[in-house]
Amino acid sequence: MVELTEWELEKFKRQIQIPGFGEEAQRKLKASSALVTRVGGLGGPTAMWLAAAGIRRLVLAHGGTLTPSNLNRQILMRGDGVGKPRAPQADETLRRFNPDLELKAYGEDAKPHNVAELVGQVDLVCDCSPDFGERLLLNAECWRQGKPMVEAGMNGMEAHLTTILPPHTPCLQCTVPEVPDWWDPLGFGVLGAVPGTLGALTALEAIKVLTGFGEILAGTLLVFDGEDMTFSKFAISKRPDCPVCG
Template identity: 55%
Template sequence: MFNLTPTELERYRRQIMLPGFGEESQQRLKAARVLVTGVGGLGGTAALYLAVAGIGKLILVRGGELRLDDMNRQILMTHNWVGKPRVFQAMETLRAINPDVEIEAICEYVTSENVDRLVQSVDIALDCAHNFAERDRLNAACVRWKKPMVEAAMNNMEAYLTTIVPGQTPCLSCIFPEKPEWNRRGFGVIGAVSGTLACLTALEAIKLLTGIGQPLLSQLLTMDLNQLEFAKRRPYHDPNCPVCGRVSQESERSAPKQKNPRANALTFTK
């Protein structure tokens, strides 16, 4: 486990005070390597809250330049960065906020060529990409390498969130076997909506990494933020899913009974 410096003990003192959290959970966060795809109003805000929580390393992945119409929700950006690669500005902002966190910025979209390398290098992935092609690639790679993934998406004033653990929960292909039509510039967005979802996304990652609380395992949280209506749904776990079916069957045969109160927490090696 990674030791905490005096500066880190003071910086994170208020969350270390939480019942059931303590220095052990903070050490788990320091040991964690997290991939964030998208790095927009959703991914960028989630990355911010992971950085201030003390994640050890964040890998930010997003191609393309910052647009002016991104600026109503891009809290890591400044106006003078419009027209430049957003992922590098995100890295600079996060480093300025918390210099104890290692940040790596990759100005690429998630592709079949880079996805396995990205997923293998981390402990958990946050899926905040702007299209289902990238989301499907990340989902398949996370299943392939048995890495958990927090899946979050929004459309207008609606959003959904779930945590995917390969072999244990439905994967994205189970939940959405047929992909909805989704034009990333075809719907309106209020920054506070993406920010609300982003905070919950970061919290899911923290819960899974530390074992505190109860992550959304095999549950899909749906949100209608127009009416402030929240619901938990049980998505179908397809035993014959072409992406996760084999992994789920193998895990079911070999899974031991867990009684550890931190059984949901991930473990790390140096």
């Protein structure tokens, strides 16, 4: 077990103070790593809260360049960064906030050629992609490597969160065995505070999985409805004929 320095004990004293969290959970975080793909409106806040909590190492994966319409939610980016690649901007923001963080930022999304390497170097994956193909790819790889995946997605004012724990829980393919033909990655609105809320919840869930603190959403789908401010929890089940986990 790693030890906490005087600086770390001071920096994290307010969370160490939480009953049941303590120095033990903080030491576990210091020994932990996570992949966040991607780092836009959802993954950006996820990465930031993990960095703030004292995780040892983050791996980011996000391709493409910043556009003006990203700036209502992608809070790791810079206002003067439009037209520039996103991964280095996220890297810079996180390093400035937490210089102690070990960080590796890939300038591309998770794809078949890199997914094994991305997942293989971390303890846990936070799936924050806006694309079902990428999500299902990460799901299958996490299942293959036996890595937990915190699965977060949103649409308009609604957000979903669950934790996939191979081999115990349903996997993403159990609930999304096919992608409907009407689904459009840009076919819904986004108010930045909604993926921001979900990002904070995703980080909280990841911290709990990594430290063993509290109850996690294994086999449970949390649905946040930002329109009427309700949180609902639903029990989800495995698909008996699932090609990934069945």
